[in-house]
Amino acid sequence: MSDALCDLCNYDRMSNPYELWHRDLEDRRMLKAIVYLTDVEEAHGSFEYIPKSQMSFGRSLRIQLAVIWQIVRSRLAGKRDVIGIDDQTLNQVVPQSEWQACVGSAGTVLLVDPTAIFHHGRSRQAGRSTLFFVYTAENPLRPECCTQYSDQTFARPSALKALVESSN
Numbered sequence: 001m002s003d004a005l006c007d008l009c010n011y012d013r014m015s016n017p018y019e020l021w022h023r024d025l026e027d028r029r030m031l032k033a034i035v036y037l038t039d040v041e042e043a044h045g046s047f048e049y050i051p052k053s054q055m056s057f058g059r060s061l062r063i064q065l066a067v068i069w070q071i072v073r074s075r076l077a078g079k080r081d082v083i084g085i086d087d088q089t090l091n092q093v094v095p096q097s098e099w100q101a102c103v104g105s106a107g108t109v110l111l112v113d114p115t116a117i118f119h120h121g122r123s124r125q126a127g128r129s130t131l132f133f134v135y136t137a138e139n140p141l142r143p144e145c146c147t148q149y150s151d152q153t154f155a156r157p158s159a160l161k162a163l164v165e166s167s168n
Contacts (some may be wrong), residue, residue: 005129012132015063018083019036019045019120019121019122019127020056020057020082020083020085020086020093020120021050021063021067021084021085021086021090021118021119021120022067022083022084022085022118022119022120023058023114023115023116023117024051024114024115024143025115025121025141026115026136026141026142026145026146027115027136027140027141027143027146028115028135028137028140028141029113029115029122029137030113030114030115030134030135030136031111031112031113031132031134031135032110032111032113032132032134032135033109033110033111033133033135034047034102034109034110034111034112034115034130034131034132035107035108035110035131035133036104036105036107036108036110036128037104037128037129037130037131037164038107038127038128038129038130039104039105039106040102040104040108040128040130041102041103041126042103042122043122043125043126044100044124044125044126044127044128045121045122045123045128045168046101046102046103046104046111046117046121046122047101047102047112047121047122048099048100048101048102048120048121048122049083049100049102049112049117049119049120050098050099050100050117050118050119051089051098051100051120052116053118054094054098055094055117055118058135059093059094059098059129062093063085063090063093063118064086065096066085066090067084067085070082070084070085070089071083074106079114084120087134090118095111100101101122107110109163136163143158
């Protein structure tokens with residue numbers, strides 16, 4: 001495991017209507033540690049996922065096909081940054097009652113392999129502060145998709161920036 005990303009929530013992102021459901025594809029396996037620095041309820045954009053116990057082969061295939069179809073449609077429309085499906089599309093395959101939101105008080109730590117589960121960040125109606133650490137293999141499956149973990153794609157708090165840069 002080689003890369004770490006420290007990221008504080010950018011309050012400008014609260015205007016996004018939703019985060020798309022997806023699985024991370026940077027590597028075969030990853031470890032993402034999400035630390036809530038403030039209390040996080042669903043309105044704060046909590047991490048949400050579909051438990052593996054709710055995912056049959058058929059459901060997984062239907063979601064993957066929906067994601068591929070959405071990517072193709074978006075690319076044909078000239079959009080290159082669409083990598084998932086919205087809540088309404090997912091709800092047709094997996095009812096919202098089966099989704100699991102990860103809410104918690106400040107100090108809550110979530111450990112997840114984002115390659116193994118469909119997930120997203122809920123739409124934000126309120127601000128939150130979170131810290132993300134992402135670990136991939138030294139030679140990840142898709143290194144071209146890992147540059148955001150070592151460049152300046154995400155804002156970094158100045159107190160942690162030196163720590164992140166010294167680990168590169």
